[in-house]
Amino acid sequence: MSADGFLAGSDADLLRAVLLALRSDSDVQAVLGAPARIYDDETQGAAFPYAILERHEREPADGSEFCGAEHRLRFATYSRFGGRTEAREILCALRSAIDRLQLDLVGQRIVLAHVTYSDAMRARDRRSFRGVLRARIITETV
Numbered sequence: 001m002s003a004d005g006f007l008a009g010s011d012a013d014l015l016r017a018v019l020l021a022l023r024s025d026s027d028v029q030a031v032l033g034a035p036a037r038i039y040d041d042e043t044q045g046a047a048f049p050y051a052i053l054e055r056h057e058r059e060p061a062d063g064s065e066f067c068g069a070e071h072r073l074r075f076a077t078y079s080r081f082g083g084r085t086e087a088r089e090i091l092c093a094l095r096s097a098i099d100r101l102q103l104d105l106v107g108q109r110i111v112l113a114h115v116t117y118s119d120a121m122r123a124r125d126r127r128s129f130r131g132v133l134r135a136r137i138i139t140e141t142v
Helices: 009-024 026-032 083-099
Strands: 050-060 068-079 108-122 129-141
Touching (some): 009 026, 009 050, 009 068, 009 083, 009 108, 009 129, 026 083, 068 083, 083 129
Antiparallel strands (some): 050 068, 068 129, 108 129
């Protein structure tokens, strides 16, 4: 789901901020170039290695004392020349960047951001590796 397509308001702001933070992270740039090749489905035929935000799910996470949302993001990474090692390095860099995530958002703040799953496997083309990373971000309305 594109941050500029179906989403509006605070959800789109959050996704734009997450993508900007990941793209500008020095560890991520070390493995995905500068600026980092992390896309939100806006490119075809990207240079290897690269990552794509494949999915964004949002559910209310209201509590008795706050109003918020739970965001689940799924990234796919693609590596061809560095094999499984490069695929794991990309996942590790993304994981570290998400763990350090601090965003300036209007009307909301991040309560929790962490990776819930990551794995790397050989892709169907048998020449490249695909990594999967799932992250969970909980925001609170301020």
